[in-house]
Amino acid sequence: MSRGAIRFWYVVHKWSSLIPTLFLLMLCITGLPLIFHDEIDAALGEDYDSTLAGAPSAEGGLPLDTMLAKALAERPGEVPLFMAFSQDSPLLTVTTGPSPDAPGDRMTLLFFDRATGDSLGPAPSGGVMETILQLHTDMLLGLPGMLFLGVMGISFVIALISGTVLYAPFMRKLGFATLRLEKSKRVARLDQHNMLGIVTLAWALVIGLTGAINAFADPLTDNWRDTQVAQMTQAYEGAAPLDPADYGSLDAAMASARETLPGRNPQFIGFPGGGWSSAHHYAIFFQGDRPLTQYLLTPALVDARTAAVTDVARMPAINQALMMSKPLHFGDYAGLPLKIVWALLTLATIWVLWTGVLLWFRRRPGAIDRRIAEIRSGGTTRAPA
Amino acid sequence: MSARRHPRSTRAIFAWPMFIAVLSLIGLVAGLTGDGARDVLAWLLLGSAPVTIAFAYWRAGRPARPINSPARTKAPSHDRA
Numbered sequence: 532m533s534r535g536a537i538r539f540w541y542v543v544h545k546w547s548s549l550i551p552t553l554f555l556l557m558l559c560i561t562g563l564p565l566i567f568h569d570e571i572d573a574a575l576g577e578d579y580d581s582t583l584a585g586a587p588s589a590e591g592g593l594p595l596d597t598m599l600a601k602a603l604a605e606r607p608g609e610v611p612l613f614m615a616f617s618q619d620s621p622l623l624t625v626t627t628g629p630s631p632d633a634p635g636d637r638m639t640l641l642f643f644d645r646a647t648g649d650s651l652g653p654a655p656s657g658g659v660m661e662t663i664l665q666l667h668t669d670m671l672l673g674l675p676g677m678l679f680l681g682v683m684g685i686s687f688v689i690a691l692i693s694g695t696v697l698y699a700p701f702m703r704k705l706g707f708a709t710l711r712l713e714k715s716k717r718v719a720r721l722d723q724h725n726m727l728g729i730v731t732l733a734w735a736l737v738i739g740l741t742g743a744i745n746a747f748a749d750p751l752t753d754n755w756r757d758t759q760v761a762q763m764t765q766a767y768e769g770a771a772p773l774d775p776a777d778y779g780s781l782d783a784a785m786a787s788a789r790e791t792l793p794g795r796n797p798q799f800i801g802f803p804g805g806g807w808s809s810a811h812h813y814a815i816f817f818q819g820d821r822p823l824t825q826y827l828l829t830p831a832l833v834d835a836r837t838a839a840v841t842d843v844a845r846m847p848a849i850n851q852a853l854m855m856s857k858p859l860h861f862g863d864y865a866g867l868p869l870k871i872v873w874a875l876l877t878l879a880t881i882w883v884l885w886t887g888v889l890l891w892f893r894r895r896p897g898a899i900d901r902r903i904a905e906i907r908s909g910g911t912t913r914a915p916a
Numbered sequence: 917m918s919a920r921r922h923p924r925s926t927r928a929i930f931a932w933p934m935f936i937a938v939l940s941l942i943g944l945v946a947g948l949t950g951d952g953a954r955d956v957l958a959w960l961l962l963g964s965a966p967v968t969i970a971f972a973y974w975r976a977g978r979p980a981r982p983i984n985s986p987a988r989t990k991a992p993s994h995d996r997a
Contacts, residue, residue, distance in 0.1 A: 698929070698933075699926050699929050699930070702924070702929045703923040703924055703929070704922075704923055704924070707929075707931075707932040707933070708932070708968065708971070708972035708975075710972050710973065710975070710976035711976075712976050712977065726969070726972055727969060729933045730933070730936055730965050730968050730969055730972075731965055731969075732933065732937055733936070733937035733938075733940040733941050733944075733965075734940050734944070734962065734965060737941070737944060858948060859944060859948065864947055864948055865947030865948075865951075865954075865955040865958045865959065866955050866959075868955075868959040868963075869947055869955070869958055869959055869962065872959060872962050872963050872965075872966060875966040875969075876962075876965060876966065879965075879966070879969060
């Protein structure tokens with residue numbers, strides 16, 4: 532590789548990694564506890580999924596109408612907004628509010644056990660894991676923060692690619708996984724940076740790409756949902772909104788939706804008049820039954836009065852691909868051993884980032900030519916870099 | 917496996933990294949597409965990366981390298997960055 536080419540890739544690598552470094556370190560550090568969120572939630576007693584015994588609420592239990600009546604009895608005068616199901620336990624949540632279009636801060640989230648019908652009280656608020664997740668997703672800044680972190684993810688991918696290009700000239704005279712820890716500190720850092728970077732490359736590329744995809748896919752999915760629901764309910768456009776008193780049986784609606792979409796479990800129901808449905812429908816959002824398909828939402832709009840299925844929407848292929856890549860980012864789809872591997876790889880990435888910062892920081896002015904010489908020689912040049 | 921006299925080809929340089937990358941990717945997808953045996957496959961294949969890292973550090977810290985052993989304790993000061 533020519534000096535000019537190395538210089539180009541060195542500059543790309545330097546800036547594409549320096550700019551997102553702080554954010555990537557934050558993402559790694561907040562990501563570590565998130566890998567183990569199931570275990571941590573269970574230890575903190577915030578995880579009903581692991582403490583309630585019985586069939587998953589998405590599959591069966593007491594009638595939905597019974598559960599809804601219990602929820603409304605706890606919140607007299609209010610209307611139902613959402614009902615959400617668990618795929619792992621009898622936990623069932625009902626969201627109520629003063630009116631069908633109530634804003635988020637007027638909503639109440641109630642927890643129930645669908646196997647016994649017991650009320651578990653209001654949802655535990657927030658919790659430390661929730662805050663960590665928010666930091667990791669958008670730094671508590673909402674959509675702009677999310678998109679910003681998405682851009683940092685893309686920069687990370689560019690850093691990985693340029694780093695791989697530079698790996699070749701550096702390693703010309705070195706064997707794979709050479710670690711010269713007893714030479715200078717600089718050579719030790721270079722070798723560790725290169726070895727850890729190249730060994731974790733495939734995993735880091737997947738994490739960076741799926742992280743960026745997640746940041747950009749959620750707004751896309753919201754957009755798809757809004758336009759799709761509007762299209763599906765055009766026939767009802769002129770009709771007056773359905774009065775909550777006239778809502779028909781949820782169980783009948785669920786039965787006809789399941790008949791249309793066999794083999795799938797519901798994730799949640801959007802009640803009429805809310806942002807996730809029309810003014811006349813129960814919008815039942817079904818999900819796939821495997822890790823690969825669990826993020827593929829298929830909404831069935833069921834007439835809330837007659838329980839007849841009005842329409843079923845399938846996600847466009849592009850949204851499907853985006854949503855299917857989601858679990859690849861989390862590493863929580865194949866049991867505890869995979870999570871431990873995920874955590875080890877995250878620690879290795881932190882060390883790559885840190886040694887990278889030190890390699891950039893501990894330098895003298897006008898060092899770029901020495902850097903290029905260093906990359907070309909595999910770090911064996913005697914000149915102090 | 918430290919400094920070599922003859923430069924290695926690009927293919928040789930990327931042989932091990934590509935092998936580990938392919939194992940990792942198969943592991944990632946295996947865990948996603950099924951349970952049970954596929955999960956175990958995911959652990960083993962993706963685990964190849966941390967195992968390689970552990971091996972590299974173990975080999976680097978191993979005292980049985982005659983050329984380096986006299987100067988093991990500290991790098992000479994002129995060599996420092």
